Amino acid sequence: MSNPVESPVVGTVWKIEKAVGDTVEIGDVVMILESMKMEIPVEADDDGTIESLSVSEGDSVSEGDTLATIA
Amino acid sequence: MSEPESWEPELEELSRREALAEEMGGTEKVSRQHGRGKLDVRQRIEKLIDAGSFHEIGKTAGTATYDEHGELITFSPANFVFGRATIDSRPVVIAGDDFTVRGGAADASIVEKQIAAEAMAGELGLPIVRLLDGTGGGGSVKTLDPEHDAGPNGGYGRGLRTYVPANPAWDHVVANLSRVPVVSLCLGPVAGLGAARAVTSHFSVMIEGLSQLFVAGPVVVNRLGGEQVTKESLGGSRVHTRNGAIDVEVKSEDEAFAAARRFLSYLPSRVGELPPRIEPADDPERTAPELRVAIPRDRRKVYKMRPIIESVVDEGSFFEMGRFHGRSLITGLARLDGWPVALMAGDSYHYGGGWTTATAQKATRFVDLAETFRLPVVHLVDNPGFVIGSDNEAAAAIRHGSHALAAIYQSTIPWCSVLVRKVFGVAGAGHSNAHRWQHRYAWPSGDWGSLPVEGGVEAAYTRELEASDDPDALLEEITDRLNQVRNPFRTADAFLVEEIVDPARTRPLLCEFANLVAPLRDRDTASSPYRP
Incomplete structure (x- = not known):
């Protein structure tokens, strides 16, 4: 079963820190968004492996968008 | 017989x-x-x-x-x-x-x-x-x-x-x-x-x-x-x-x-009774030196608020409610020297602490809970203002935000604010009722104004920037000039903030507040009926 990593904010994707296939633990930063002039880290909510990334650096995202999945 | x-x-x-x-x-x-x-x-x-x-x-x-x-x-x-x-x-x-x-x-x-x-x-x-x-x-x-x-x-x-x-x-x-x-x-x-x-x-x-x-x-x-x-x-x-x-x-x-x-x-058993104190198990004078490095100097960087909450309240006493909703504001019940309080705090991980419609709804309900059951409010403030952009306009953030401001201004319960970092705009201004006695402290990391210099410059100097041959250089020049006065000590010079304090001393100050106001909790009854 895979779990989505959802965007906590409306913003843009500033820096993607993990690649598909990387192992992550809860609390690891998957990517950094920019919102309200700040760098907002998006952390893994689950232990596992990055199964997919659905955004690229520079993309605009809305709150609740799936940014990646962890399997 | x-x-x-x-x-x-x-x-x-x-x-x-x-x-x-x-x-x-x-x-x-x-x-x-x-x-x-x-x-x-x-x-x-x-x-x-x-x-x-x-x-x-x-x-x-x-x-x-x-x-x-x-x-x-x-x-x-x-x-x-x-x-x-x-x-x-x-x-x-x-x-x-x-x-x-x-x-x-x-x-x-x-x-x-x-x-x-x-x-x-x-x-x-x-x-x-x-x-x-x-x-x-x-x-x-x-x-x-x-x-x-x-x-x-x-x-x-x-x-x-x-x-x-x-x-x-x-x-x-x-x-x-x-x-x-x-x-x-x-x-x-x-x-x-x-x-x-x-x-x-x-x-x-x-x-x-x-x-x-x-x-x-x-x-x-x-x-x-x-x-x-x-x-x-x-x-x-x-x-x-x-x-x-x-x-x-x-x-x-x-x-x-x-x-x-x-x-x-x-909580008390009913409205009219006061929230019960328990025998405190933590030292009210305990300092927390780790708070001196809790806030990044780089204003673009976020930090974790929950460990800050844990280090200022009685050990293990923070009980968070609504963690996954309106996430730029953390709300929960806690104890200070044994006294129950309602604690709210900005979470920079979500919109830098900026308020959305959801945040405003959460704030309203929480302040009303504190008011109804006479729980003094402690607010660790980090609020860059209402979140900007189409999504929040479409969600009527200004109406729900103003609803929250009204709840804060109608509240009569003792209130203490600690300005941890940002305080900007209408939403930031609502961190407390500015017309009451401000039981308020600021950390040296305090950063405030009508709107942040970032973004504010473009709005205030539109004509100058448009007329410039090198708008990027001009933008940087103006920003540098304005940032020179962005210093909390200048604010304190003018007594526009009451006290800048050592973050490590926050807990003793909050425990003093809880003890000072405990006898005053019943001074007024709740200002309006609670709604779900």
Whole structure:
């Protein structure tokens, strides 16, 4: 079963820190968004492996968008 | 002299009827309930309360049939169990739905029991804990069916007919929000009237995978709604703890009972009584040197607020509510030198702490809770303002934000603000009522203004930037110039902020506040009735 990593904010994707296939633990930063002039880290909510990334650096995202999945 | 005549036969009959009530919906229905991984209502009550403290009321009320001699043939108890009990030795009212009797629906309920439970809580000034499972006495079209045994409430004994709906006990359900603490635990699927009872409370809990909440369930939605849903996708705990309908998500019934007991431990038993202090287990003078490095100097970087909260309150006393909703504001109950307080704090991980519609709704409800039960507010402020952009305009952030500002300005409870970092704009200005005595401290990391220099420059110097040959260089030049005065000491020079303090000393200052204002908590009564 895979779990989505959802965007906590409306913003843009500033820096993607993990690649598909990387192992992550809860609390690891998957990517950094920019919102309200700040760098907002998006952390893994689950232990596992990055199964997919659905955004690229520079993309605009809305709150609740799936940014990646962890399997 | 003859022996006095005994009432022993009646006492035996009473015992027999009580035993029948304890069978609930019968062996098969009760084991089906257990098979779903759920406790039955009587097990739930025992696990929630102090052992052996339940005093049940109306235990033998239900649907009875009699033979021609007036002897009881069958008995099915009403699907609502209530009474008084104690939690941590303090009296409470417990009101539990029994899903094993017709799924908790109206056709097997005796609505007067629900009314009595709510009325008792309100009149005796006792907190009420609702254990919800099913429709909570809500409607069923079966009550219209001549071929269905509608029981004594098939139209409250007035025959088959439709009725203009009126929500039973609702006068008490609403009034209790301004009288006593109300806790709702969703312990199964909770629909319709049950769902409305769940959220008409000060604190509500759902269990992952076990409880769902909806206006109408998947069977109805999938037939009529033009979408296909499961009970989890429609109304699981993930949905409702993110949208703010429910405060807390837990993993088991035991955790739900523990959450209810913990919530009540911070509150008085009723409005008019003051929240109870416990013997403090932590040193009020304890300093926290780690707070001197808690805030990054780079203004673009975020930091974790929860460890800051943990280091200023009494050790282990922070009880967060609503973690997954309106996430740029953290809200919860805590203790300072043993005194219960309502604590709110900005979370820079979400919009840098900026307020959305959801944040504003969360703030309003939380401040109203503090006001209703006279919990002094401590606000660790980091708020860059309302979140900007189309999404928030579309969501009427300004209306909901102004609603929150009104709640803050209407509150009369003692209030202490610690300006941890950003305070900008209308939302930042609402960190407290600026026209009251400002019991306020600022950390050296404080950064404030009408709007941040970043973004503000472009708005204020539009013409200059447009006329420039090198707008980027001009932007940098102006920004540097303005940033030179962006210094909290200049603000303190003008007494526009009262005190800049060593962050390490925050806890002693907050404990002093809690002790100073404890005698003042009853000075005013709540300014307006609490709404869900």
